[in-house]
Amino acid sequence: MIAFSLLVAYLLGSIPTAVWVSKLFFGVDVRALGSGNAGATNVARTLGWEAALPVVLVDVGKGALAAALPKLFWQGFPVWLPLACAVAAVVGHTFPVFAGFRGGKGVATAGGGLLVLAPALVGLAALVWLAVVVLTRIVSLASLLAALTLVVGAFAWPALAPWGMKPLALLLCLFVFWTHRQNIRRLLAGQEPRFAFGKPKP
Secondary structure, eight states, X not given: OHHHHHHHHHHHHTOOHHHHHHHHHHSSOGGGSTTOOOSHHHHHHHHOHHHHXXXXXXXXXXXXXXXXXXXXXXXXXXXXXXXXXXXXXXXHHHSOGGGTTOOOOSHHHHHHHHHHHOHHHHHHHHHHHHHHHHHHXXXXXXXHHHHHHHHHHHHHOGGGSOTTHHHHHHHHHHHHHHHTHHHHHHHHTTOOOOOOOSSOOO
16 A cells, blocks of 8 residues: 555656646647756746646646545555655656656645645745745745745644654755755856746747
């Protein structure tokens, strides 16, 4: 049961939404455009919001479904299994077996998993993300600060974090920082691009 759950969660995470949407509807691989990242931000920046919206929804949904797998299909599962399934989905999103192990950075999928496990904590992180995007238009900075908010919230307000959320929030935060390591270098150098709201440049 445990191994099967983790495998299914990984395969769910491996669905390369950004790659499939860009290829199916635009005839290009989004990894060959913009930042080269297979995520919703790069899709929005290069192909527009009409392409990015389904990417966001599916990426969040696959994380949520992965975290809910044990509860949906099994009884008496270990209490830590939904958390492990959420992590497996994020790993799948970043290293997708269906797209040559070149995926996205895992923020939306992590958010979907945590939405099932700790919705109030995710709501707090989402507010931080939105505020930073509006104020700075730097999506990577918003994602990093939202990840930090998860950790701070889990430790500062235990009521928002059910069993196991503290180590999970810390693990996912470290993973998000690792997947954003190039963005962090550009942020420190003052070279991180700002997101332009509206249609992408032709």
